[in-house]
Amino acid sequence: MLKFYYSAAPNPTKVALFLEESGLAYEAIPVDTRKGDQHKPEYLAINPNAKVPAIVDGDAVVFDSNAILLYLAEKTGKFLPENTPKARGELLSWLMFVASGVGPYSGQAVHFRNYAPEKLPYAINRYMFEAQRHFGILNERLAKRRYMLGDTYTIVDMDVWGWARLIPNVMGEGAWDKFANLKRLVDEVGARPAAQRAVALKDKHKFKTEMDSEALHAMFPHLKEKVA
């Protein structure tokens, strides 16, 4: 059975959504990143980047949420746009946009606001600005379309939902006022039974919740090692 290595964080939750939507049988295996499970040799053999999510599907080992979404969509033939070069080009553009822009900038915005030992106004402003700019582009795209690629619910919407549902955590309460179209999509996707099961998945395992010194050092190894 497909093994899904996950935590409750946004990138694994998008993959959980696909798994729940598609009905694929899977075994959810917790990787408690606050305890340092991501650095264990047995997990590094699956994802050398020491992050979640990852999957093992027979002899296929796939890590990185966007790669997993694409792999699973192509494997099942589900949640993809029509099979034309034009539609596939758009699919790849938006998947990569979320992978290289929305995710990293949102993650860094949260990091510098909540976890950096020093509150650096320049870094906070830079990442909040970029997160806001990226979400603004998604919001604009959704002004004229029901879903990111048009009339069909695809892996791009799952990808967007994974991060956009956390907009208040990234940019503070009240941030939704700027992204009404995106909020519509997040609410629609979030109301799907599969999304509710994806969000509830974490309750099947006990994950550490404290962000104590063990958690900080597991997730931010640069705290211990100066390279600059």
Ligand SMILES: N[C@@H](CCC(=O)N[C@@H](CS)C(=O)NCC(=O)O)C(=O)O
């Ligand atoms: N590009 C990767 C990023 C994965 C990632 O940053 N995962 C976070 C959770 S959302 C994680 O594993 N954090 C724990 C850590 O950095 O130690 C993806 O999309 O899967």
